[in-house]
Amino acid sequence: MNNKYALVTGGSRGIGRAISVQLASQGYCVLINYKSNEEEAQKTLEIITANGGTAELLPFDVADGAAVEKILSEWQASHEDEYIAVLVNNAGIRKDNLMFWMADEEWNSVLDTSLNGTFYTTRALVKYMMNKKFGRIINIVSISGVTGMAGQTNYSAAKAGVIGLTKALALESIKKRVTVNAVAPGFIETDMTKDLNQDELKKLVPAGRFGKAEEVAELVGFLASEKASYITGQVINISGGL
Numbered sequence: 001m002n003n004k005y006a007l008v009t010g011g012s013r014g015i016g017r018a019i020s021v022q023l024a025s026q027g028y029c030v031l032i033n034y035k036s037n038e039e040e041a042q043k044t045l046e047i048i049t050a051n052g053g054t055a056e057l058l059p060f061d062v063a064d065g066a067a068v069e070k071i072l073s074e075w076q077a078s079h080e081d082e083y084i085a086v087l088v089n090n091a092g093i094r095k096d097n098l099m100f101w102m103a104d105e106e107w108n109s110v111l112d113t114s115l116n117g118t119f120y121t122t123r124a125l126v127k128y129m130m131n132k133k134f135g136r137i138i139n140i141v142s143i144s145g146v147t148g149m150a151g152q153t154n155y156s157a158a159k160a161g162v163i164g165l166t167k168a169l170a171l172e173s174i175k176k177r178v179t180v181n182a183v184a185p186g187f188i189e190t191d192m193t194k195d196l197n198q199d200e201l202k203k204l205v206p207a208g209r210f211g212k213a214e215e216v217a218e219l220v221g222f223l224a225s226e227k228a229s230y231i232t233g234q235v236i237n238i239s240g241g242l
C-alpha cells in the first residue's frame with residue numbers, strides 16, 4: 001500500500017483535531033498522536049472515517065525523548081516503503097504563573113512539551129523527509145511566543161524557542177524540498193482557553209472574537225500542500241489582528 005502519511009501531535013482535541021480532519025480531507029492517512037485522552041482521540045478518528053478518510057491512533061508523550069524515538073522508529077520499520085511526509089507539532093500545554101511564583105515543574109513541563117517535544121519528533125522524522133526530497137513541518141506556536149505575554153514566561157519562552165528552531169531548520173532542509181514553518185494563533189476556542197474570560201478578552205482582538213480551530217487548520221492545510229513549496233522559515237500569525 002502506498003499511503004501519504006501525516007503525523008499530528010496532540011491530535012485528540014482542539015486545534016490538533018481540526019488539523020487532523022483537514023489533512024485527512026487532503027488525502028493523508030493521519031497518525032493521531034495524543035498523551036492520554038484515548039476517548040477524544042477515538043472521536044477524531046471517527047470524524048475522519050465518517051468523512052471517508054483514513055487515520056490511526058499513535059499515542060506517546062512528546063516530552064519523553066526515548067518514547068518518541070522508539071515509537072517512530074518502530075513505525076518506520078513496519079512501513080519500509082513509506083514515510084511521514086507531513087509533521088504538525090501541535091501538542092502543547094499552558095501552566096501560567098508570574099515569574100516570581102513559577103515552580104520548576106511549571107517551567108519544565110511547558111518547555112518539555114512544546115520545545116523539547118518539537119525537537120524529538122522532528123529529529124526522528126526530518127531525515128526521511130530529506131531523503132525522499134519532500135516534507136512539510138508545521139509548528140504550532142503562539143502570539144505569546146512572538147510578542148511575550150504577562151503570566152506566561154514559560155509558555156512564551158517555549159514558543160519563542162520553537163520559532164528559532166523553525167527558522168534554523170528551514171535553512172538546513174530547503175535544498176531537500178522540506179519546508180518548515182510556524183503558525184502562531186491568537187485566542188482560539190478550545191479546552192486550553194475555556195477557563196479564560198472570553199467576553200473580556202475578545203475586546204482586545206481587532207476582529208472582536210476568538211478564532212475557530214478549523215480556521216487554523218485551513219492555514220496548516222495550505223502550508224502542508226504542494227502549493228506552499230516556496231514558503232519556508234516563516235511565522236504566520238492567525239489572530240484576528242491581535
Ligand code: NDP
Pocket residue numbers: 009010011012013014015016033034035036037038040060061062063089090091092093113114140141142143184185186187188189190191192193
Ligand atoms: P488543547 O488543550 O485543546 O489540546 C492539547 C492537545 O495536546 C491534546 O491533544 C493533548 O493530548 C495534547 N498533548 C498535551 N501534552 C502532550 C504530550 N506531552 N504528548 C502528546 N500530546 C500532548 O490545546 P489547543 O488545541 O488549544 O492547542 C493546540 C496547540 O495550539 C498548542 O501547542 C497550543 O499551545 C497552541 N495554541 C493554542 C491557542 C489557543 O488559544 N487555544 C493559542 C495559541 C497557540 P490529550 O488529549 O491526550 O491530553
